[in-house]
Amino acid sequence: MSIQQGKILIVDDDVDVLRAARLLLKRHFAQVDFEKNPQKIPYLVSNFEYDVILLDMNFTRDLSSGKEGFEWLDKILDINPKATVVLFTAYGDVEMAVRAIKAGAADFVLKPWENDKLLAAMQTAVATNQAKQEKKAGGATLHTGNVLIGDSPAMQEVLETVGRVAGTDANILILGENGTGKDLLARHIHALSMRKEKPIVPVDLGAISETLFESELFGHVKGAFTDARDDRAGRFEEAAGGTIFLDEIGNISVPFQAKLLTVLQNRLVTRVGSNKQIPIDVRLISATNKNIQQLAASGQFRQDLLYRINTIEVHLPPLRERREDIVPLAEYFLGMYRKKYNRPVAFLHETLITQLENYEWPGNIRELQHAIERAVILCQGKTLMPKDVFVKSTASSEKLDTGFNLEDMERNMIAQALKQCNGNITDAARELGLSRAALYRRMEKYNL
Numbered sequence: 163m164s165i166q167q168g169k170i171l172i173v174d175d176d177v178d179v180l181r182a183a184r185l186l187l188k189r190h191f192a193q194v195d196f197e198k199n200p201q202k203i204p205y206l207v208s209n210f211e212y213d214v215i216l217l218d219m220n221f222t223r224d225l226s227s228g229k230e231g232f233e234w235l236d237k238i239l240d241i242n243p244k245a246t247v248v249l250f251t252a253y254g255d256v257e258m259a260v261r262a263i264k265a266g267a268a269d270f271v272l273k274p275w276e277n278d279k280l281l282a283a284m285q286t287a288v289a290t291n292q293a294k295q296e297k298k299a300g301g302a303t304l305h306t307g308n309v310l311i312g313d314s315p316a317m318q319e320v321l322e323t324v325g326r327v328a329g330t331d332a333n334i335l336i337l338g339e340n341g342t343g344k345d346l347l348a349r350h351i352h353a354l355s356m357r358k359e360k361p362i363v364p365v366d367l368g369a370i371s372e373t374l375f376e377s378e379l380f381g382h383v384k385g386a387f388t389d390a391r392d393d394r395a396g397r398f399e400e401a402a403g404g405t406i407f408l409d410e411i412g413n414i415s416v417p418f419q420a421k422l423l424t425v426l427q428n429r430l431v432t433r434v435g436s437n438k439q440i441p442i443d444v445r446l447i448s449a450t451n452k453n454i455q456q457l458a459a460s461g462q463f464r465q466d467l468l469y470r471i472n473t474i475e476v477h478l479p480p481l482r483e484r485r486e487d488i489v490p491l492a493e494y495f496l497g498m499y500r501k502k503y504n505r506p507v508a509f510l511h512e513t514l515i516t517q518l519e520n521y522e523w524p525g526n527i528r529e530l531q532h533a534i535e536r537a538v539i540l541c542q543g544k545t546l547m548p549k550d551v552f553v554k555s556t557a558s559s560e561k562l563d564t565g566f567n568l569e570d571m572e573r574n575m576i577a578q579a580l581k582q583c584n585g586n587i588t589d590a591a592r593e594l595g596l597s598r599a600a601l602y603r604r605m606e607k608y609n610l
């Protein structure tokens with residue numbers, strides 16, 4: 163028996179499954195980590211590189227539809243679009259397998275599993291992932307690269323401010339519309355700080371349910387509630403020595419604002435179900451796309467919490483207010499995706515440049531990035547033309563007359579939800595019952 167190179171993460175809330183799968187896989191792969199709490203997935207996937215993630219489809223919240231597995235799959239692919247995920251389920255059927263593969267999973271294994279089958283699926287997945295990585299080694303940057311482009315005067319001002327404060331421990335609040343680069347800027351600040359050797363732990367507060375809020379942020383002890391089978395550290399403890407990035411902070415309810423404020427004031431957390439106070443050592447960066455001053459003025463956001471988190475306030479301007487960055491960003495994404503997809507295209511046509519510069523980019527850099535990615539895939543020649551980037555949507559006009567079309571209906575519902583929520587992604591995702599990542603992927607698919 164030989165040990166294959168490969169780093170595997172197993173996520174399953176059934177400890178027996180974890181133990182048995184790990185025992186089997188450990189005999190064949192160099193490293194096998196396991197985690198029983200799916201809420202840890204974003205942290206693990208952001209901070210460690212796994213060749214394959216073996217993901218349970220059915221966690222305690224919902225025992226058979228696999229919905230939770232699909233949501234976690236979406237999240238993983240949002241953090242790392244190149245991740246290789248194999249889904250694991252006791253309730254699987256062919257239909258679910260097909261949906262899983264369509265949603266981006268590499269494979270599907272049924273529980274109870276046959277050792278040979280699980281092993282074969284994992285070996286293939288590891289090999290596929292390693293081939294993908296070798297291709298990438300030609301120099302292509304990750305989908306969500308860490309390069310921050312910003313030569314415009316507006317961005318230079320932002321970068322100058324963060325350059326001055328990154329090395330201090332000051333709390334920073336980043337304000338900006340969806341897709342302006344708040345997450346990227348938070349990582350940039352962390353990378354410039356004295357805490358850079360320690361983790362940055364992102365927490366999407368818009369995606370955490372009220373019931374999980376406290377246990378997620380502050381941790382819990384065994385027996386604190388029905389599913390608390392072990393002691394677990396919260397995100398504040400995980401970020402020890404590093405940075406905690408509280409994204410979508412404008413979304414939390416007033417009672418939780420009070421709890422967060424107490425933790426930030428006392429710099430102590432108490433795990434749910436315990437009365438022991440644990441000191442925390444973190445740098446706090448928060449972000450929101452909401453008008454937080456207005457929320458504070460109307461009583462929806464506590465003024466004292468706002469004072470606590472916005473020692474330094476950084477406004478990330480929308481792309482339409484830094485038009486000088488549009489072409490450098492477009493060129494950067496062009497280079498990144500031509501390598502990723504191995505396409506011949508290398509130039510932006512002059513007319514396209516003018517159109518890119520004049521467009522309003524309501525979805526900001528994320529919209530530009532998706533538009534260029536799609537165009538690179540579609541473009542046949544060496545020069546990207548306006549028609550490659552500004553594709554007219556055909557979904558409703560061409561297909562509806564053939565009768566009901568599921569894709570058209572989905573597209574229309576998403577468009578309506580976005581309109582109703584004034585383009586706010588978090589609110590629209592909630593209305594539609596989707597994760598933000600899933601909504602982004604569909605917006606990209608339907609060119610919305």
Ligand SMILES: Nc1ncnc2c1ncn2[C@@H]1O[C@H](COP(=O)(O)OP(=O)(O)OP(=O)(O)O)[C@@H](O)[C@H]1O
Pocket residue numbers: 305306307309310311312338339340341342343344345346347451491527528531587
């Ligand atoms: N200045 C930049 N240079 C290069 N890439 C950028 C820049 N700003 C943003 N991006 C890219 O654009 C995409 C969106 O950025 P990011 O996720 O940081 O935005 P955000 O403001 O946090 O969005 P949201 O509010 O929707 O969560 C990411 O893929 C990011 O890497």
